[in-house]
Amino acid sequence: MIAEHVPPRTDVLVIGGGIAGHSAALSAAERGAASVVLLEKTADFGGSSRQAVGGFAFAGTDLQREAGAFDSNEELRRDLLKSGEGRNDAALLQLFLDRQLDAYDWLRQHGVEFGYSRPVAGGSSVHTHSNWGGQAIRALHERVLSHPRVCYVPGHAAQRLVRGDEERTSVVGVKLTASADKASILHTGGGVVLATGGFSRGRQYMEAFAPQLLAAIPSGGIGNTGDGLRMATALGAGLADMGWVSGTFGAALPGYPDRTPRDEEPLGLLFPIYSGAVAVNLHGKRFADESASYKAIGKRCLEQPRGVAFQLFDSKTMALSREAPAHNFRAALERGELRHADTLAELATQLGVDGAELMRTIDQYNGDADAGVDGQFGRKIGAKIDQGPFYAYPCGVAVTTTFCGLTIDTATRVLDVHGEPIAHLYAAGELVAGFHGSNYMSGSALTKSVVTGRIAGANAAVASLTGATA
Numbered sequence: 001m002i003a004e005h006v007p008p009r010t011d012v013l014v015i016g017g018g019i020a021g022h023s024a025a026l027s028a029a030e031r032g033a034a035s036v037v038l039l040e041k042t043a044d045f046g047g048s049s050r051q052a053v054g055g056f057a058f059a060g061t062d063l064q065r066e067a068g069a070f071d072s073n074e075e076l077r078r079d080l081l082k083s084g085e086g087r088n089d090a091a092l093l094q095l096f097l098d099r100q101l102d103a104y105d106w107l108r109q110h111g112v113e114f115g116y117s118r119p120v121a122g123g124s125s126v127h128t129h130s131n132w133g134g135q136a137i138r139a140l141h142e143r144v145l146s147h148p149r150v151c152y153v154p155g156h157a158a159q160r161l162v163r164g165d166e167e168r169t170s171v172v173g174v175k176l177t178a179s180a181d182k183a184s185i186l187h188t189g190g191g192v193v194l195a196t197g198g199f200s201r202g203r204q205y206m207e208a209f210a211p212q213l214l215a216a217i218p219s220g221g222i223g224n225t226g227d228g229l230r231m232a233t234a235l236g237a238g239l240a241d242m243g244w245v246s247g248t249f250g251a252a253l254p255g256y257p258d259r260t261p262r263d264e265e266p267l268g269l270l271f272p273i274y275s276g277a278v279a280v281n282l283h284g285k286r287f288a289d290e291s292a293s294y295k296a297i298g299k300r301c302l303e304q305p306r307g308v309a310f311q312l313f314d315s316k317t318m319a320l321s322r323e324a325p326a327h328n329f330r331a332a333l334e335r336g337e338l339r340h341a342d343t344l345a346e347l348a349t350q351l352g353v354d355g356a357e358l359m360r361t362i363d364q365y366n367g368d369a370d371a372g373v374d375g376q377f378g379r380k381i382g383a384k385i386d387q388g389p390f391y392a393y394p395c396g397v398a399v400t401t402t403f404c405g406l407t408i409d410t411a412t413r414v415l416d417v418h419g420e421p422i423a424h425l426y427a428a429g430e431l432v433a434g435f436h437g438s439n440y441m442s443g444s445a446l447t448k449s450v451v452t453g454r455i456a457g458a459n460a461a462v463a464s465l466t467g468a469t470a
Contacts, residue, residue, distance in 0.1 A: 002145055002152045006176060006186050010037040010151070011464035013174060013188040014457065015158045015228070016195035018047030018221065019446060020429025022140040023453030024193045024460070026110070029149045031461035033190060036150045039174075040223075041157035045141050047197050047221030048401060048430065049446065050134040051267070055324075056114065056450075057127040057443030058104045059097075063116035064126075071126050073097045079127065080444060083293065084437020087244075092435045095410045096444075096451055103450045104129075111139035128443045132325055136446070161192060161231045161425065170423035171235070190464025191424030193456045194414070195449075198402030198430040199226030206399070210245035215307055216298075217251050217259075219267040219398040228431045232406050235425070236416040240433035241404035246440075249279075249298035250326070251398035252337050253308065257352065259396060267400070268325075270311070270332050270393055273297070275320045276382055277313035277393075278365055281305060284348065284358030286365070289377035295439050298397040310351055311393040312362075314385045332393065339392045347390050403440050405431045412456040426460055428452035 012028040014021045017040030025038040058064075059076040077097055081088055108114070115130040144150050156176055162185055164172035171192050177184040199205035201218045202225035233239070252268035253259055273279055273290040279297065281287050281304040288300040301309050313329075321329035332338050341347040344362060348355035366384040368374050374381050406414050406427045413421040429449040436444065 006153050009187045010035045012036045012190045012460040014038045014193040017045040019049035019137050020449035020453035021195035023450045024428055024457030025150050027454040027457035028461040029147055031458040033461035033464050038152045039156055040154045042223045043155050046137045049137040055128045055130045055443045056447045058100055058129050060101055061104055067116055067118045069118045080441050083439045083441035087437035089434030091410050099451045110143050112136045171425040191460040193460055194228040194427040195429045196228035197221050197224040200224050200399040200402055202226035209242045213247050213399050216247040217398040219400045232414055238407035238415050238417045240407050244438045245402050246295045247298035247397035248400045249294040249301050251396050253394040253396050254337050256394035267398055271326050272311045272313045272317055276317040277311040279309045279311050284353045284361055289379045291379050301397050307396050314387045314390050316383050316387055340389050342388050344390050403436045405433045408432055411459050412452050426456035428456040
């Protein structure tokens with residue numbers, strides 16, 4: 001059900017209306033909590049989950065078997081460790097692997113629809129299960145609204161966590177306003193689940209933890225300002241992975257040469273580089289291995305003049321356009337996000353790029369394609385870029401997610417700076433540190449949000465019934 005006003009008490013309180021919060025709220029109710037409040041500070045649900053284009057990462061699903069794609073937990077572990085450079089928390093990684101397939105089944109039971117295609121060279125990961133247009137969060141939201149024991153309350157921001165036992169150790173509620181008025185406190189019997197997302201739009205936290213990304217475009221959910229970090233650290237919560245915040249390459253610059261994003265529209269991401277495009281800077285030169293992760297390329301892009309790049313491709317890559325949002329090149333053309341011309345020289349003029357240098361870059365790339373070896377960056381080269389019309393996608397780097405924050409244990413209990421659990425306080429989703437390591441594997445974030453959200457909600461429900469904290 002949906003409510004305009006916050007009830008004075010609930011068994012379980014979940015703060016944050018993204019996919020982690022929805023998973024927590026539903027799981028708390030399914031585990032037996034008599035009342036669950038899902039609190040969202042903005043007017044609409046979904047947060048970053050509605051903008052995500054990477055799909056979900058699973059291993060061993062029926063869809064993979066039907067497609068003839070071999071996958072396993074060990075394959076998934078290997079790729080997560082490779083992406084995270086081995087810095088992933090071992091216990092949280094194992095928890096994810098143990099629960100990911102159950103999360104897949106649970107999502108499908110709740111109306112989430114997945115697609116799967118065997119990956120091709122330069123395409124998606126073998127683990128990626130598509131779910132476009134925010135269908136997953138919309139399906140879960142419908143379940144939340146129809147559940148008799150879950151109350152969804154939008155437009156209310158949590159300000160502070162409240163401790164209430166004699167030693168003031170257990171979290172018993174949340175203050176909803178900045179005043180001391182007790183009427184603004186929502187009390188909870190089982191605990192609080194923080195699912196407030198990251199801080200990509202929180203200038204204070206970006207300046208403190210990721211000053212190198214202040215020139216990037218802030219993106220992600222509009223409510224991602226670091227609320228969970230603020231509330232939990234006020235109680236002594238520990239932090240981890242704060243130095244690994246990175247930007248995402250491929251953010252649309254539809255008004256190029258103006259880098260200002262269109263505030264009224266969700267930030268678009270497009271990746272023709274994974275279908276044969278090259279990325280060049282304002283000098284017309286390549287600057288990275290285009291087959292690397294968009295996080296790794298994002299770091300290199302920020303080092304380029306004005307932090308701007310062009311993903312340049314020809315008609316062969318355009319023919320590979322498909323419905324997946326980040327790979328729908330034809331839709332990007334219709335939206336006016338691509339520049340196009342019959343020749344590379346004409347395209348260079350449109351972009352304000354040195355035409356002679358761009359031609360040298362493409363000539364070298366095509367020559368490497370003939371030789372089968374990328375002499376600059378070691379990329380595995382497929383087709384040449386030689387059949388007009390030619391296209392360019394002006395883009396930059398956006399901070400869509402932060403993937404660092406609170407330390408938790410495998411029960412998703414928030415740990416303080418001494419490694420001890422803060423009683424009746426749980427965390428899930430992007431706010432949680434440890435799992436990703438130094439980098440993010442595409443598709444893993446949404447799955448992690450569901451896995452941790454379900455565990456947090458279920459454990460908070462158990463606490464409401466028994467008084468236990470896990």
